[in-house]
Amino acid sequence: MISWTDYGLGSHRLTCPACGRGPRDKTLGLTIKRDWSGVCHCYRCGLAESYRPERGAHLSTPSKPRIKPAAPSEKHETLSDWGHSLWAVSKSLSGIALDYLNARRCCIPPADADLRWHPALKHPAGHAGPALVALITDALTGEPLSLHRTWIRADGRKSDIDPPRLLLGGHRKQGGVIRLWPAGAATPCLGIAEGIETALSLAWGVQPVLACIDAGNLAAFPVLPGIERLVIARDNDPAGIRAVGTCAQRWANAGRTVLVTQQQQNDLNDLVMGVTAA
Incomplete structure (x- = not known):
């Protein structure tokens, strides 16, 4: 299932061949050791495979994802009680959370934005440490849907944990955004981006801003009433x-002005931080 000879020594992140949802859905961790043997494991479906040059690959779990169907009570169209509790105990941005955002050269959002932090949030892998906690709400109705968590370090890097970013399991993400400026900051101009750090880089020039979480949500971002100009950080x-092309066309068809950033770097945050383009 894995083309082991395509990878060099070290650790790699791949799309799981069993449960992968697209080329950006890299839930499979793969490690090649010095003797060119290797192991891989998918944190979502549990797929595990090992490899030795002299005997080839050995699959230790079925090729089909081992995801148990969730009971109806485990499916949440809106934010669950547990999600509300976590959001309630999360703190306004301070301490390590501010250190992280400042190290990433982000524009700091207002205190009443949908971005907080937790000083010792537990990761499913067992790690507990500081994490940004962002509330995901429906782009049209504002109803709470889920939470986005990013485990962080004060130096601007994400925690050395796999994966460092997670959504709440069993919650709807489609149609959701992270409002990095409060609803009362609405103006005829709006900025959007995929990630939180990219949106907060865009905020140096455009406010308010939203983070759409990923490319799929950005592509589906609906035309909002009262917004005449949309600025997209690509x-x-x-x-x-x-x-960006899909979203921009939808807004242009609705008669709105659309501006799109361009940079050699992967995203606007890389540009703001002075990261050299690959």
């Missing part, structure tokens, strides 16, 4: 470029 990869 991720410079195939999925990001396609998403």
Whole structure:
């Protein structure tokens, strides 16, 4: 299932061949050791495979995802009680959370934005540490849908944990956004981006801003009443470029002005941080 000889020594992140949802859905961790043997594991479906040059690959779990169907009570169209509780105990941005955002050269959002932090949030892998906690709400209705969590370090890097960003399981993400400026900040101009850090980089020039979470949500971002100009911070990869094209066409067809950022770097945050383009 894995083309082991295509990878060099070290760790790699791949799309799981069993449960992968697209080229950007890299839930499979793969490691090649010094003797060119290797192991891989998908954190979502549990797929595990090992490889030795002399005997080839060995699949230790079925090729079909081992995801148990969720009971109706485990499916949440809106934010669950547990999600509301976590959001309630999360703190306004301060301490390590501010250190992280400042190190990433982000524009700091207002205190009443849908972005908070938790000093010791537990990760499914067992790690507990500081994490940004963002509320995801429906782009049209504003109803809470889910939470987005990013485990962070004060130096501007994400925590050394796999994966460092997670959505709440069993919650709807489609149609959701992270409002990095409160609803009362609505103006005829709006900025959007995929990720939180990219949106907060765009905020140096455009406010308010929203983070759409990923390319799929950005592509489907609906035309909002009262917004006459949309500024999109484009991720410079195939999925990001396609998403921006789809969204921009929808808004242009509705008679709205659309502006799109361009940079050699992967995203606007890389540009703001002075990261050299690959």
